[in-house]
Amino acid sequence: MADVALAPSLAGRYTQAQLRNAGLFVLSVLGIYVLQPAMPIRQMDFWLPTAALLLAVVVWAATAAADRSARALIADGSGIAVVLLGIAGTRYIEPLSTLFTRTLAPDVLTVLLALAFGGAVALLIARLIGPRPGWTWGVLAALVALLVALKVEPLTQALAGALRAWQGQSVAAASALDVRWLGFSYLFFRLVAALRERAAGRLPRMSLREFITYALFAPAWIAGPIDRPERFLRDLRADFCFNLADSMEGGRRVAVGAFKKFVLADLLALFALNEVNALQVRGAAWAWLLLYAYALRIYFDFGGYSDIAIGIARVFGIRLPENFSRPYLKPNLTQFWNSWHISLAQWFRAYYFNPLTRALRTRGWPAPAIILTGQLTTMLLIGLWHGVTWNFAIWGAWHGLGLFIHNRWADFARARAMPEPPALQRALGAALTFHFVALGWVWFALPDPALAWRMVATLFGL
Amino acid sequence: MNRCSLARILAKTLAWFVLFNALFAWANTPDNAGVSALGQLSLYNALWPGRLRLPYGDDPGRAYNISLYSLEAMFASHVVSSRPSVEFRVFLIGDSATWGWLLRNEETLAGQLNALGLRAPDGRPVRAYNLGYPIMSLTKDLLILRHALRHQPDLVVWLVTLESFPSEAQLDHPIVRHNAPAVRAMIADYALRADPNDPRFVTPTLLERTLVGQRRALADWLRLQAYGALWGATGIDQHYPERYEPAQRDFDADLRFRQFTPPELPKSALAFDVLDAGIRMATEAGVPMLIVNEPILISQGRNSHLRYNALYPRWAYDAYRAMLRAHLAQGQARYLDAWDSVPQAEFTNSAVHLTPRGVRLLAEAIAPAIADLTARR
Numbered sequence: 001m002a003d004v005a006l007a008p009s010l011a012g013r014y015t016q017a018q019l020r021n022a023g024l025f026v027l028s029v030l031g032i033y034v035l036q037p038a039m040p041i042r043q044m045d046f047w048l049p050t051a052a053l054l055l056a057v058v059v060w061a062a063t064a065a066a067d068r069s070a071r072a073l074i075a076d077g078s079g080i081a082v083v084l085l086g087i088a089g090t091r092y093i094e095p096l097s098t099l100f101t102r103t104l105a106p107d108v109l110t111v112l113l114a115l116a117f118g119g120a121v122a123l124l125i126a127r128l129i130g131p132r133p134g135w136t137w138g139v140l141a142a143l144v145a146l147l148v149a150l151k152v153e154p155l156t157q158a159l160a161g162a163l164r165a166w167q168g169q170s171v172a173a174a175s176a177l178d179v180r181w182l183g184f185s186y187l188f189f190r191l192v193a194a195l196r197e198r199a200a201g202r203l204p205r206m207s208l209r210e211f212i213t214y215a216l217f218a219p220a221w222i223a224g225p226i227d228r229p230e231r232f233l234r235d236l237r238a239d240f241c242f243n244l245a246d247s248m249e250g251g252r253r254v255a256v257g258a259f260k261k262f263v264l265a266d267l268l269a270l271f272a273l274n275e276v277n278a279l280q281v282r283g284a285a286w287a288w289l290l291l292y293a294y295a296l297r298i299y300f301d302f303g304g305y306s307d308i309a310i311g312i313a314r315v316f317g318i319r320l321p322e323n324f325s326r327p328y329l330k331p332n333l334t335q336f337w338n339s340w341h342i343s344l345a346q347w348f349r350a351y352y353f354n355p356l357t358r359a360l361r362t363r364g365w366p367a368p369a370i371i372l373t374g375q376l377t378t379m380l381l382i383g384l385w386h387g388v389t390w391n392f393a394i395w396g397a398w399h400g401l402g403l404f405i406h407n408r409w410a411d412f413a414r415a416r417a418m419p420e421p422p423a424l425q426r427a428l429g430a431a432l433t434f435h436f437v438a439l440g441w442v443w444f445a446l447p448d449p450a451l452a453w454r455m456v457a458t459l460f461g462l
Numbered sequence: 463m464n465r466c467s468l469a470r471i472l473a474k475t476l477a478w479f480v481l482f483n484a485l486f487a488w489a490n491t492p493d494n495a496g497v498s499a500l501g502q503l504s505l506y507n508a509l510w511p512g513r514l515r516l517p518y519g520d521d522p523g524r525a526y527n528i529s530l531y532s533l534e535a536m537f538a539s540h541v542v543s544s545r546p547s548v549e550f551r552v553f554l555i556g557d558s559a560t561w562g563w564l565l566r567n568e569e570t571l572a573g574q575l576n577a578l579g580l581r582a583p584d585g586r587p588v589r590a591y592n593l594g595y596p597i598m599s600l601t602k603d604l605l606i607l608r609h610a611l612r613h614q615p616d617l618v619v620w621l622v623t624l625e626s627f628p629s630e631a632q633l634d635h636p637i638v639r640h641n642a643p644a645v646r647a648m649i650a651d652y653a654l655r656a657d658p659n660d661p662r663f664v665t666p667t668l669l670e671r672t673l674v675g676q677r678r679a680l681a682d683w684l685r686l687q688a689y690g691a692l693w694g695a696t697g698i699d700q701h702y703p704e705r706y707e708p709a710q711r712d713f714d715a716d717l718r719f720r721q722f723t724p725p726e727l728p729k730s731a732l733a734f735d736v737l738d739a740g741i742r743m744a745t746e747a748g749v750p751m752l753i754v755n756e757p758i759l760i761s762q763g764r765n766s767h768l769r770y771n772a773l774y775p776r777w778a779y780d781a782y783r784a785m786l787r788a789h790l791a792q793g794q795a796r797y798l799d800a801w802d803s804v805p806q807a808e809f810t811n812s813a814v815h816l817t818p819r820g821v822r823l824l825a826e827a828i829a830p831a832i833a834d835l836t837a838r839r
Contacts, residue, residue, distance in 0.1 A: 244468055267684060271691035276524075286695035293691065 016154060017240040020316055022218070025209050025238075029053065029083045030100060031218030036182050038102035041160065042167045045086070045102045046052055048181045053141070054118045055082065056215040059191045061126035062139045063198040081115050136195045143195075147188050152183060152388045171242050178348035182222040183391075185385065187336075189347050190215050194229050196351050205229050219312040223305040225323040225343035228350075232318070240317040248316035257307025261301040268297035273445045279452070284461040291459065294445050295438045299328065300339070321346075328437070331421075331429035333402045334410070343381065353378045376400035386444070389450060395443040402436055479550040483672035490671040493643045497676050501535030504543075510690035512541030512568040513699060516606075517594040517686055524640040524701040526692035530682040531640035531804050533609050539686060542591045542613045549589040550582040550836055551630040553610050556621030559756055559814040560594025564702060564776040564822075567592070570623075574831070580709050582616075582836040592788050593613075595796060598737040599624040600658065601632040605644055606742050611747045618744050619828065621756040621797075623814055624782040625773055628720055629655060633662045634784040652739035706811045710772040711763035721777035734789055741795045749833050751795040755786060757804040759823055771813035798832060803827045 014022075032049040039045060057080075088111040091104045092095040098104070106109070129135040147154040151174045160178035163169045192213070197203040204213070206229065214232045271277075272285075272294040281287045306323035313320045327340035337345050353374050360370045376397065383396025421429065439456070446452045490496035506512045516536050519527030519568070530536065537543055542553070554560050554572050562570030572592035580588035594611050595602060603620060610618070633639070633656060638645055642663035649658045669675050693699055717724050722731070737753075744751040758779070759771040769775045783801060791795040808820030816824065 248471075267688050270522075270685060270688040271526075271695070277692060277696060280696035280698060282695065282697060286691075289691055290695055 010210045015240075016100070016242065017238070018348065019234060019239050021209070021213065025079065025213045026083060028213050028216040028218040028221070029080065030087070031221055032099045032183060032216050033087055033262050034213045035218075035221060036102070036181060039180060040173075040178050041163050043103065043106055044163065045177070046105045048179075048184075050114060052181070052184065052187055052216065053084075054121070055146075055187065055191060056212050057118060057122045057208065058125050059139060059143075059194055059215070060206070060211040061122040062129040062136055063194060063203055063206075065112075072207050072209075074213075077119065079209065080212070084111055084115060087111075092460050094348065104413075123303060123374060133201075136199050137252055140192060140195050143188055143191055147185070147385075148388070150179065150184060151384065163229070169388050174440070183216075186221065186224050187215060187224060189224075189226045189344070190229075192351060193226070193347065197229055200342060202230065202231055206233060217318075217319075219298050219309040220320060223309070224346050225321050226372025227320055227343070229237060231321070235318045238317065243317070246317065247315045250311040253307045253311030255311075256307075257304045257311060260305070265297050265301035266297060268293045268300065269403075272297040273442070273455070275445075275447050278446055278451055278458075279399075281458060284330060284459055287455065287458045291441065291455075295328070295434070298441065298444075300325070300402050306449055328330055329430055329440075332410075333399070333406045333436060335432055336433055337399070337403065347381060352381065368408065375403040375407065379403065390449050391443045391446060394449065394452070395440050398440045398443065469643060471773055476554050481588065483674060486676075487668055487671040488675040490676065493665055494671060494676070494679070495643075497679050497683075498532055499530035500680075502538050504535065505536035505687045506539040507541065507544040510687075510694040512544050512592060512687055513539050513589065513690075513693060514572070515561055515570065515594050515699065516540055516542055517699075518561065518596050519528070519700070521612070521701045522685065522689065525699060526689045526696065527699045528682060528685050529636055529680070530687060532604065532683065532684060533637075533641060533644070533684050535686055537609050537613070539690065540591075542593065542610070546614055547590065548586055550580075550586045550616045552588055552590045552617045552619060552832060553593050553612065553613075553615040554590055554606075554619050554621065555607055556594045557598045557603075557623065557626060558594070558596035558812075559623075559816060560621045561592065561596050562594070562700075563596060564700075564706065564810050564813045565811070565816075565818060565821065566647050567699070570594075571819060571828075574818075574821050575614050575829065576826060578829055579612065580829060580833055580836070588832065588836060590619075594621070595637070597637060598623070599635050600626045600636060600733045600740070601645060601648075601654075602635055602638050604648060604736055604740050604743070605638065605745055606639055608644065608648065611743065611749065616690070616750065617750050617832065619742060619752045619754060619832070622699045622737070622756065623756050623784075624732075625732075625814075626718075627737075627782065629731055629733045631720075632656055632736065633660050634734055636837050641678075648739065651757050652742060653740060655733075655735050658691065669790070708792050709812050709815070711759075711761045711766075711806070711810050713761070713763065713765040713769045713772065715764055715765050715768055715777045717768060717777065721773050722778060724777040725781075726773070727778050727785075729785050729789075732782070734785075737789070745794060750838065752828070752831055752835060753795050753797050753799050754828060755783065755797075755799045756814060757802070757820070759806055759809040760802055761806055773813045796835060797832050800827050801815045802826060 016184055032052055033046065036045045036049050039048075039294050085108060087100045088108045090101075090103045091107065108112075125139070129137060129139060136194045149159050156176040156179055157174055159175035160176065163179065164174050166244075192214070194203060211229075213236065214227070216227055217227070218233070220227065271290060273290040274294075277290060281290060303324045310320045310322070321343050323342050323344075325339035325342065327336050330336045330339055356377070357370050359375045360373060360390050377400070379398075379400030380393060380396040383392040383394075383399075389396075439459075442455050442459070443449075446455060463594050475724065476564070477744070486496070513527075517527050517539055518529050519525035520529070522528045538545060552575070554575075560571055562573075565573075567573050570592050571594075572590040575590040582588060593606055595606060600622065603622075607618065607620070633645070642665055645663070646658045649656050666675065673680075719727065722728075741751055741753075758774065760766075761769070761771050767776070770779055779801075781797065787797070787799065804816055804820040804823050808817045808823065809815060810817055
């Protein structure tokens with residue numbers, strides 16, 4: 001099948017890859033503004049995406065391996081400035097004033113000052129941290145602190161109060177719901193991946209534009225998948241011309257994803273378990289029905305988003321990693337976590353679990369203790385990443401302990417050279433695994449432990 | 463793959479899209495017949511228990527209920543469509559008071575009649591089915607009666623009030639306007655005075671009959687099926703607000719009823735033709751009918767010497783009662799005037815919505831007439 005360019009290069013001066021990359025850069029920067037919902041605090045739909053952009057620039061500057069040739073830097077920096085000033089400029093053109101932001105953007109002078117501030121911070125970071133890989137820990141710590149501030153309700157409320165004070169709004173009315181920073185959780189993973197790869201000496205040289213495109217990549221901005229910088233860069237730098245086969249495959253994934261998300265998941269959402277119907281449900285059989293609906297809904301919702309992201313990226317020649325692989329059909333919990341939110345599990349494996357278990361091994365810990373500590377704390381962190389609440393912690397612990405028990409059982413079976421289980425046993429394993437996961441969703445779906453316990457009791461007719 | 467391939471793929475896609483929509487529109491002719499037929503497919507009475515009242519919901523997310531236009535889908539979701547057991551089937555037709563606004567199912571008129579444990583002389587238990595619908599229009603009632611008669615009632619109780627009678631408002635309601643073929647058929651069959659070409663009727667164009675044009679109706683049908691799970695799981699089919707605005711008890715000295723002023727409330731302005739059609743429809747089906755003038759709030763507040771309540775000035779309501787009594791005196795249907803059977807304290811947020819105790823009083827007022835009619839059946 002021959003690939004034929006569908007659009008000629010602009011005046012023959014640029015390759016399609018160059019045009020695609022420039023387009024992805026602009027779309028990704030614009031995308032974070034377009035996707036950010038409005039908030040009760042004024043102009044946060046402009047400032048939070050701008051902060052995301054600044055974080056990406058700072059992390060790029062902190063990685064000494066970054067490509068900082070003056071000419072490219074000026075071009076890329078100018079590109080960012082032009083896009084930001086363009087967004088701010090829409091406030092003066094009435095029909096376009098809310099084209100990129102939900103509310104009016106700040107005036108151009110304020111944005112110019114912000115650009116100058118961001119540039120100065122990036123320069124400072126580049127000078128201070130760039131040549132000292134060990135200092136990337138400082139940036140990492142700052143990112144973690146910001147994540148914690150956004151996930152711990154009292155801290156988020158305090159942050160909301162500070163932002164309200166800055167905008168001259170009532171601090172007393174501050175609420176944790178005031179700060180809904182769309183995409184930050186996934187930005188965090190990508191930036192930390194870059195910092196850790198840099199510390200390990202594996203981060204390839206990236207221009208500012210390439211790094212911004214990686215960190216803010218529009219299709220994956222809301223819900224991943226979480227790509228790794230070197231893999232993303234490989235696709236970004238590969239030869240590219242619009243390829244009908246890839247476009248068709250991308251379109252198919254988008255269609256499948258849209259069906260999963262907007263038909264199946266949204267329909268299941270109508271009767272999936274939630275904090276209201278958990279109190280209303282009459283009897284165990286109905287409670288299981290609501291829980292099954294929740295389990296399927298969360299899969300189709302998240303899987304649908306991932307399909308859409310992977311499909312859109314594919315059209316542009318970027319092959320994002322797969323995020324789901326029939327997780328509910330897996331015969332054990334270990335395989336479930338190898339096929340559910342795969343890119344998240346791999347991120348934690350690469351940047352937390354493996355370093356931790358290596359460290360514990362060098363300290364002479366026994367294998368079971370290493371496995372228990374590694375799996376329990378990994379799953380606790382994944383739980384708390386969704387929100388710092390008891391329920392998410394219990395959900396994480398439930399899976400951590402489940403993984404540990406399965407690991408011990410697998411070791412036991414291996415040691416006795418037990419044969420591969422027959423099909424029926426595998427099917428039973430899949431059913432058992434699904435129900436283990438589904439029971440975990442009770443903690444995930446409901447906001448407090450008392451309600452979750454009550455639901456568990458209802459499920460078992462207690 | 464080249465540009466020709468791309469053009470061919472796009473052309474094929476477009477052709478399939480157009481063809482599929484055209485086929486759908488063809489199958490959906492005339493007047494959404496296909497989508498109406500689809501409404502008969504239902505998870506209710508199979509996977510989910512049938513609903514105890516017709517689907518209606520302003521706030522689906524909290525009521526686990528949804529308003530839609532397809533009578534087929536509405537009836538298919540109702541328990542009345544389940545396989546009938548050995549029972550004396552009493553169908554209750556009426557407005558929101560019969561449907562049970564702010565009332566749980568066991569508190570509605572159907573629920574409270576069932577709680578009375580009536581039995582027919584042949585020993586069959588009397589089971590009341592709630593087929594009320596929260597809209598005041600006799601034509602809407604007639605539409606529902608027409609469907610209801612397919613489900614083998616032994617008795618129909620039709621609860622009416624003056625607000626359902628004005629002829630000019632009969633076609634105002636979406637469910638009536640969106641069921642134009644059925645209403646037009648009734649106009650023809652029963653010589654109703656309504657204009658079959660009334661512009662309020664919604665007649666779908668060819669484009670509106672396509673899959674794309676019917677996406678809202680199809681989505682509503684799907685959502686009705688999905689909400690069935692929560693109806694089964696919780697038994698909830700209505701949102702009950704913690705507080706509501708009580709019905710008005712004090713009034714301005716306003717004597718108007720709609721566009722009418724005393725002393726003239728012409729009988730010709732009221733849809734007695736629709737009432738007669740309902741009686742005839744039941745008679746032709748061999749089903750006796752009890753017509754009940756439903757209770758209204760009789761206020762004792764300011765200007766209550768002029769008005770009974772926010773809906774009715776005294777002169778108009780009294781004239782209506784006299785007309786209704788005289789009209790039904792010919793005896794084609796049993797008539798019960800229960801207008802004052804419930805004290806004013808037992809009304810909730812409107813002049814016709816009752817508290818559970820108020821409904822109980824009404825049930826006790828109606829029960830003897832039902833018992834009497836079971837004996838004649």
